[in-house]
Amino acid sequence: MVTPSYKPAYVYGGPTRATADLCENLVKVGHQVDVYTTVANGETNLSVDKNKKYVIDGVQVQYHHRWTKDHSNLSPRLLLNVFRDVRKFDAIHLISWWNLVTMPALLICILRRVRPVLSVHGTLSAYSFQHRKSLIKRTFQNIIGKRLLSHAILHVTTEKEKDEVNAAVPHNRIALIPNFIFFPPLISTVSKDKSCFHLLFVGRLDPVKNVEFLIDLMNQDWNFPIQLTIMGEGPDEYTADLQQRANRNDKVVWLGNLDGDDKWSTLANADLLVLPSRTENFGNVVIEALSQGTPVLISDQVGLKDYVLKNNLGWVASTKTEEWKSILLSIWQNSEERERIRNEAPAIIKSDFEERNLVKKYMEVYEEVQNGAWREK
Numbered sequence: 288m289v290t291p292s293y294k295p296a297y298v299y300g301g302p303t304r305a306t307a308d309l310c311e312n313l314v315k316v317g318h319q320v321d322v323y324t325t326v327a328n329g330e331t332n333l334s335v336d337k338n339k340k341y342v343i344d345g346v347q348v349q350y351h352h353r354w355t356k357d358h359s360n361l362s363p364r365l366l367l368n369v370f371r372d373v374r375k376f377d378a379i380h381l382i383s384w385w386n387l388v389t390m391p392a393l394l395i396c397i398l399r400r401v402r403p404v405l406s407v408h409g410t411l412s413a414y415s416f417q418h419r420k421s422l423i424k425r426t427f428q429n430i431i432g433k434r435l436l437s438h439a440i441l442h443v444t445t446e447k448e449k450d451e452v453n454a455a456v457p458h459n460r461i462a463l464i465p466n467f468i469f470f471p472p473l474i475s476t477v478s479k480d481k482s483c484f485h486l487l488f489v490g491r492l493d494p495v496k497n498v499e500f501l502i503d504l505m506n507q508d509w510n511f512p513i514q515l516t517i518m519g520e521g522p523d524e525y526t527a528d529l530q531q532r533a534n535r536n537d538k539v540v541w542l543g544n545l546d547g548d549d550k551w552s553t554l555a556n557a558d559l560l561v562l563p564s565r566t567e568n569f570g571n572v573v574i575e576a577l578s579q580g581t582p583v584l585i586s587d588q589v590g591l592k593d594y595v596l597k598n599n600l601g602w603v604a605s606t607k608t609e610e611w612k613s614i615l616l617s618i619w620q621n622s623e624e625r626e627r628i629r630n631e632a633p634a635i636i637k638s639d640f641e642e643r644n645l646v647k648k649y650m651e652v653y654e655e656v657q658n659g660a661w662r663e664k
Contacts, residue, residue, distance in 0.1 A: 288322045289369055289392045290382035291360040293348055298329040300491040301466070301571040302408045306382055307346070308467035309649065312642050314345035318650075321376070322346055323369055325353040325362045325388065361387035370395050378653035379403040381439070384410035385424065390435070397438050402656045404462070405439040409448065409568030411455040414495070414588075428455065440652060444569040445590035451568075464648045466569050468640050470578035473633050474548075474555040483512040484619045487557035487581070489550075489572045492521025497563040497586070498529055500606050505538040507612060511619055515561070518542040518553060555579035558625065559618060563606050564589050577601075578636045580629035584614065600632050 292299055294307040310320045326332040335341070335350045342348070351365035369392050373379060379396060381389045381403050389405070396403045409415065416424050436456045443449045444465050452461055490496050498517065505515050520526070520543055533539040545553060554560070560576035560583045567589040574591070576583055583601035585592060592603045602618065604610050618625065 288320060288324075288380045288382065289365075289388065290322065290324050291386045291388040292327040293322050293324040293350075294343065296328040296333060298491075301569065302383065304469075305408075305466040305569075305571065306406075307344070308469055310346040311344045312467055312646050313649070316643070316646055320346050322348040323365055323372075324348065324350055325360050325365060326350050327353055327357065327360045330356060355387065358385065359387045366391050366395065370399070373399050373401050377657045379656075380442075380653075381405040383408050384432075384436075385415065393435050393439060397435070403439050404442055404652055404656060405436070406442040407448070407452055407568070408444075409566065409590075412448070412451045412566050412568060413454075414566035416455075418495075432456075440656060442652070446593050447590045448568045462648075462652045464645065464652070465640065466571060466574075467642065467645055468571055468574045468578070470575055470636070470640075471551055474551050474579055476555050476580075483514050484615070485556075485558045486513065486515045486561050486615075487518065487553065487559070487576075488515065488561055489518045489554065489576075490562070492517075492519050492526050492529060494525075495565050495567075497565050497606060499532060500563045500608075501561060502529060502532045502536075502539060504608060504611055505533070505536055507608065509538075509612075511616065513615070513619070514538050514540060516540045516542060516553070516557070518545055518550070520544040551575075551579065554581055557581050559584055559615075560601075562586065562589055563611075565606075567591075573601075574636055574640060577628075577632040578640075580632050582618070582625050582628040582632070584611075584618065598635055600628055600635070 288310055290306055292303055294303055296303050310322060313320050326335060333350060337350055337352050340347055340349045351362045353360045353362045355361040365388060373396060379401055381392055383389050384407055393403065393405065433456055437459055440460045440462055441452055442462050442464060443452055449461055449463050488498060488501055492498060501515055515538060554576050560581050562570060562573060562585045564586055565588055570589045570591045573583050573585060577600055583595060585595060585603055586606050587603050595601045596603055602614055604614055
């Protein structure tokens with residue numbers, strides 16, 4: 288596994304957790320997993336020994352010094368080690384794109400005649416080509432990127448992401464397998480305050496999550512009692528801007544970051560999880576909330592929108608204020624529908640995200656690149 292970051296670099300949110308969960312579940316069924324990564328942890332570095340191979344929850348992890356910081360994370364030592372070792376493994380799995388770990392690692396794989404799997408994690412979405420150095424990205428993708436990516440099996444987690452990748456890299460082999468999602472047994476909810484409609488946002492405080500939209504929504508006039516709780520952290524300046532936007536609105540509650548039982552209890556006791564992201568290739572928190580029976584309202588840019596609609600586990604909308612106001616009123620009034628989702632969702636999630644089935648799907652892709660079957664596809 289070659290990735291720009293690895294746990295405990297949780298500043299990167301879902302992708303870091305999803306990568307670690309994949310590695311750990313492969314180890315659980317008897318496979319050896321080595322992770323080559325950097326010390327990246329946002330603008331800071333992890334406090335680890337760069338000359339030591341760690342065993343973290345059964346996974347062998349080697350952290351490397353990075354010469355540049357986010358979002359490039361150039362690490363010559365890591366790339367030298369990849370070049371030296373890449374043919375020693377049965378399968379190579381690269382994580383993300385648009386960084387100076389994965390892109391040169393893919394080139395190394397091509398030079399060493401190794402076919403890797405590459406998890407794009409939303410980096411080939413339409414949004415990614417419009418956000419941050421968009422002209423450079425489009426130019427690179429058209430001249431070089433498509434050719435490089437055509438040598439990998441591209442891993443996506445949702446139908447939405449598959450469509451975006453097909454648009455960016457036509458005629459490529461794509462494997463659709465959802466993320467591993469850890470969730471505890473169903474947590475008992477406390478007696479709910481039925482006099483108020485409790486919304487919950489969970490995630491990194493980042494412009495892509497569109498938290499501004501939720502705050503502006505709470506600043507609207509409402510004819511029923513409603514409250515938004517925000518669980519998550521982000522850069523200090525950006526967080527301060529969000530809090531200023533809320534302007535001491537008592538409809539907005541700030542929890543900061545919660546983990547463990549506190550996180551899961553908060554998820555279980557919300558009336559509705561809300562996620563209005565501008566783009567989201569998967570959306571781990573959607574599955575986490577549903578595992579505890581909490582219904583969801585998400586934007587139509589969240590990768591799991593099709594899954595939510597297909598299984599009737601929540602609502603999907605564009606990010607228009609009046610549309611959300613209307614839907615929220617309807618959800619508030621329809622307590623029977625919320626109760627149905629609360630009763631049915633945990634069993635659906637447990638079945639669909641059963642770890643052994645997901646491991647089997649990933650192993651099928653690894654065996655495909657190992658035995659050369661990709662050459663005939």
